[in-house]
Amino acid sequence: MEPRIDKVDxxxxxxxxxxxxxxxxxxxxxxxxxxxxxxxIPKRTLSNTIYDPEKGILVLGEExxxxxxxxxxxxxxxxxxxxxxxxxxxxxxxxxxxxxxxxYYRGKHTITFRDLKGSIKEENTWxxxxxxxxxxxxxxxxxxxxxxxxxxxxxxxxxxxxxxxxKSGGDVIDLSxxxxxxxxxxxxxxxxxxxxxxxxxxxxxxxxxxxxxLHRIGFWRQYKxxxxxxxxxxxxxxxxFVRRLNEELGLxxxxxxxxxxxxxxxxxxxxxxxxxxxxxxxxxATPKARFLGVSMTDIFGDxxxxxxxxxxxxxxxxxxxxxxxxxxxxxxxxxSWFQTNKWKKEINMFLEKKVKLEIEALAGKGLKFLAFxxxxxxxxxGDWID
Amino acid sequence: MEPRIDKVDxxxxxxxxxxxxxxxxxxxxxxxxxxxxxxxIPKRTLSNTIYDPEKGILVLGEExxxxxxxxxxxxxxxxxxxxxxxxxxxxxxxxxxxxxxxxYYRGKHTITFRDLKGSIKEENTWxxxxxxxxxxxxxxxxxxxxxxxxxxxxxxxxxxxxxxxxKSGGDVIDLSxxxxxxxxxxxxxxxxxxxxxxxxxxxxxxxxxxxxxLHRIGFWRQYKxxxxxxxxxxxxxxxxFVRRLNEELGLxxxxxxxxxxxxxxxxxxxxxxxxxxxxxxxxxATPKARFLGVSMTDIFGDxxxxxxxxxxxxxxxxxxxxxxxxxxxxxxxxxSWFQTNKWKKEINMFLEKKVKLEIEALAGKGLKFLAFxxxxxxxxxGDWID
Numbered sequence: 001m002e003p004r005i006d007k008v009d010x011x012x013x014x015x016x017x018x019x020x021x022x023x024x025x026x027x028x029x030x031x032x033x034x035x036x037x038x039x040x041i042p043k044r045t046l047s048n049t050i051y052d053p054e055k056g057i058l059v060l061g062e063e064x065x066x067x068x069x070x071x072x073x074x075x076x077x078x079x080x081x082x083x084x085x086x087x088x089x090x091x092x093x094x095x096x097x098x099x100x101x102x103x104y105y106r107g108k109h110t111i112t113f114r115d116l117k118g119s120i121k122e123e124n125t126w127x128x129x130x131x132x133x134x135x136x137x138x139x140x141x142x143x144x145x146x147x148x149x150x151x152x153x154x155x156x157x158x159x160x161x162x163x164x165x166x167k168s169g170g171d172v173i174d175l176s177x178x179x180x181x182x183x184x185x186x187x188x189x190x191x192x193x194x195x196x197x198x199x200x201x202x203x204x205x206x207x208x209x210x211x212x213x214l215h216r217i218g219f220w221r222q223y224k225x226x227x228x229x230x231x232x233x234x235x236x237x238x239x240x241f242v243r244r245l246n247e248e249l250g251l252x253x254x255x256x257x258x259x260x261x262x263x264x265x266x267x268x269x270x271x272x273x274x275x276x277x278x279x280x281x282x283x284x285a286t287p288k289a290r291f292l293g294v295s296m297t298d299i300f301g302d303x304x305x306x307x308x309x310x311x312x313x314x315x316x317x318x319x320x321x322x323x324x325x326x327x328x329x330x331x332x333x334x335x336s337w338f339q340t341n342k343w344k345k346e347i348n349m350f351l352e353k354k355v356k357l358e359i360e361a362l363a364g365k366g367l368k369f370l371a372f373x374x375x376x377x378x379x380x381x382g383d384w385i386d
Numbered sequence: 387m388e389p390r391i392d393k394v395d396x397x398x399x400x401x402x403x404x405x406x407x408x409x410x411x412x413x414x415x416x417x418x419x420x421x422x423x424x425x426x427i428p429k430r431t432l433s434n435t436i437y438d439p440e441k442g443i444l445v446l447g448e449e450x451x452x453x454x455x456x457x458x459x460x461x462x463x464x465x466x467x468x469x470x471x472x473x474x475x476x477x478x479x480x481x482x483x484x485x486x487x488x489x490y491y492r493g494k495h496t497i498t499f500r501d502l503k504g505s506i507k508e509e510n511t512w513x514x515x516x517x518x519x520x521x522x523x524x525x526x527x528x529x530x531x532x533x534x535x536x537x538x539x540x541x542x543x544x545x546x547x548x549x550x551x552x553k554s555g556g557d558v559i560d561l562s563x564x565x566x567x568x569x570x571x572x573x574x575x576x577x578x579x580x581x582x583x584x585x586x587x588x589x590x591x592x593x594x595x596x597x598x599x600l601h602r603i604g605f606w607r608q609y610k611x612x613x614x615x616x617x618x619x620x621x622x623x624x625x626x627f628v629r630r631l632n633e634e635l636g637l638x639x640x641x642x643x644x645x646x647x648x649x650x651x652x653x654x655x656x657x658x659x660x661x662x663x664x665x666x667x668x669x670x671a672t673p674k675a676r677f678l679g680v681s682m683t684d685i686f687g688d689x690x691x692x693x694x695x696x697x698x699x700x701x702x703x704x705x706x707x708x709x710x711x712x713x714x715x716x717x718x719x720x721x722s723w724f725q726t727n728k729w730k731k732e733i734n735m736f737l738e739k740k741v742k743l744e745i746e747a748l749a750g751k752g753l754k755f756l757a758f759x760x761x762x763x764x765x766x767x768g769d770w771i772d
Contacts, residue, residue, distance in 0.1 A: 096753045097602045099595040105750025108702045153602075155594045155617070156545075159570050168565020169602075178569070179554020180577060184545050186566035187598060208541045209485040212573060216483045216539075216555075231541070316494045364491025367482045 006170040056287030058278035084135040104132040158185035158238030162226035164197035206257035239284040259294035260356035261328035296349035317361035392556040442673030444664035470521040490518040544571035544624030548612035550583035592643035625670040645680035646742035647714035676770040682735035703747035
């Protein structure tokens with residue numbers, strides 16, 4: 001029995017395989033025209049990674065390089081790029097869903113050839129996954145197809161609940177009827193179709209356990225929100241899913257993390273993208289995402305605001321920042337999207353107080369406090385950082 | 387608005403809070419009878435951790451120790467145990483769902499007291515989570531209530547799909563209608579009610595990505611199985627869920643992991659329990675779980691069996707074992723449940739060949755090979771290790 005193929009899945013395969021084909025056909029044309037075959041690949045270097053203030057995300061710049069088959073130093077990587085294209089093409093037309101680890105295994109073999117002097121030599125297509133991963137990234141930027149478009153799976157970590165119906169793989173899933181559990185967001189979130197929903201915003205919670213608590217206490221039901229967690233550093237699928245909720249449904253997105261540079265960085269990855277993989281941001285980042293908290297002024301208050309914690313709670317809950325937290329905070333200060341007044345204040349307050357706070361401390365103060373006071377009050381009074 | 391409370395949840399809270407109350411009342415009786423208050427706690431030491439060959443799981447032995455309030459060396463831990471009981475009791479009656487991190491925060495404060503000489507001293511209830519975690523474990527063995535019974539949440543990693551309906555938190559969830567996604571197994575799997583199912587066995591897949599692939603290719607639909615992943619080292623909820631599928635529905639359980647000591651250990655945790663937390667095994671372990679593969683004879687074959695990999699595939703796919711893999715294998719050999727003929731052969735073959743193999747290598751050979759040939763053939767021919 002062949003697997004059930006639904007229309008959305010089929011269409012995704014058709015599109016991706018056609019695009020791959022087009023790119024490879026250009027190489028064939030070069031060969032038939034007796035021109036040295038080459039690939040034109042946008043540079044994935046840091047110097048070609050640019051923050052686009054208009055879009056509010058990280059993007060790849062204009063720099064492109066040529067990879068030539070006839071250049072001895074590039075021939076191997078030329079071969080790797082085309083090998084990756086052919087493995088993925090085959091998986092697409094055969095209705096497979098490889099992972100990046102599979103792609104590595106599928107391509108891994110030894111090529112036997114004669115060198116210029118006629119002796120037999122051996123060369124591995126690739127030895128480590130870092131090489132096949134790099135070939136995949138080259139292919140992504142070259143074709144403009146992200147791995148999700150090519151139906152390549154990665155580990156799933158994200159979860160969602162809320163008053164919303166979606167369609168995936170031919171099934172209608174009611175995200176409001178999942179009991180104490182949740183829907184594990186699939187690796188290919190573009191195959192999800194949004195049906196109907198009754199929600200006013202999206203709340204992204206850094207920590208899985210806090211997500212579970214808010215879910216059980218009925219937070220999303222009472223405050224009409226779609227509740228999402230990336231369970232720590234979010235995977236691509238969670239980021240894409242959140243982006244789609246924001247872009248296609250126009251729902252505002254609030255992110256809640258620990259009050260420390262690690263939490264800020266998670267927010268930053270949702271909002272502007274990942275620095276080392278900026279080419280994904282165009283589809284994965286949610287530039288309008290707002291940092292709801294926990295903020296330093298929530299802990300200590302400021303001239304316009306009473307702190308959410310008492311003196312005693314602060315003594316019990318706050319944790320001393322480590323040297324690497326302070327270092328990370330100073331790094332974040334250099335990023336242009338952290339150079340707003342509110343962020344400067346936040347980071348400076350952290351550097352001055354040298355303490356951090358986990359969301360769990362607020363749940364420790366009382367889950368009802370977190371769910372029915374802290375979060376709704378912050379949203380209602382517009383107390384977030386953009 | 388108060389959260390929706392369903393009957394199963396309410397009943398769990400009632401039972402757990404009554405049990406906690408009973409244990410604490412005994413302490414009160416001691417005090418009222420002018421007897422030195424004490425707690426009787428089963429020892430959680432390695433020497434009191436026993437493999438019960440009849441049950442096929444690790445259990446705590448008979449050794450018990452007394453924790454006395456009036457013993458200076460034990461007073462602090464006595465207080466911690468009762469503090470933990472009171473925090474959990476409060477959470478139970480207030481319909482909260484704390485995590486172990488919350489419990490730590492809720493109990494963390496400073497006690498001011500006068501010492502024998504009359505000077506004022508301060509003492510923290512606990513400083514690090516390792517102390518509150520230990521108090522929780524003492525409470526678990528003392529009361530016989532696992533944390534799940536006390537509605538304490540932990541991070542969720544497990545996922546399930548299959549032709550089965552379950553009920554959780556008042557919702558009916560159809561595990562066969564989840565599209566490309568899956569149901570994230572809740573932290574309190576005893577609150578799940580099994581409704582109806584159409585399945586002949588349970589397949590537990592170590593790796594999340596392989597789970598996704600088998601799901602997408604329609605494996606569970608074709609072979610009538612409940613497909614589960616623990617995404618690496620399984621959490622308690624996944625183990626409990628699998629155990630319930632085995633025990634209550636009588637479904638055989640097959641576990642498929644990488645072919646290396648790390649994979650064997652994951653199987654071992656599902657089957658007999660975790661060595662350091664043996665008191666959980668009574669409820670979490672599935673002693674009848676079978677190790678389906680990937681086995682060394684799948685890779686190399688033996689006198690009765692053709693290998694599943696060709697010479698060339700072996701060359702491309704197998705990975706050299708590291709020193710720590712060999713060391714781990716030798717440790718596993720000492721465990722009594724690995725001292726069957728089949729396991730000895732497996733481990734010896736590993737120590738001799740000094741190589742390992744990931745499941746992804748089989749998916750790399752072809753997802754269809756893995757799903758429609760390797761797994762069903764192994765099950766059909768009884769080619770597993772018990």
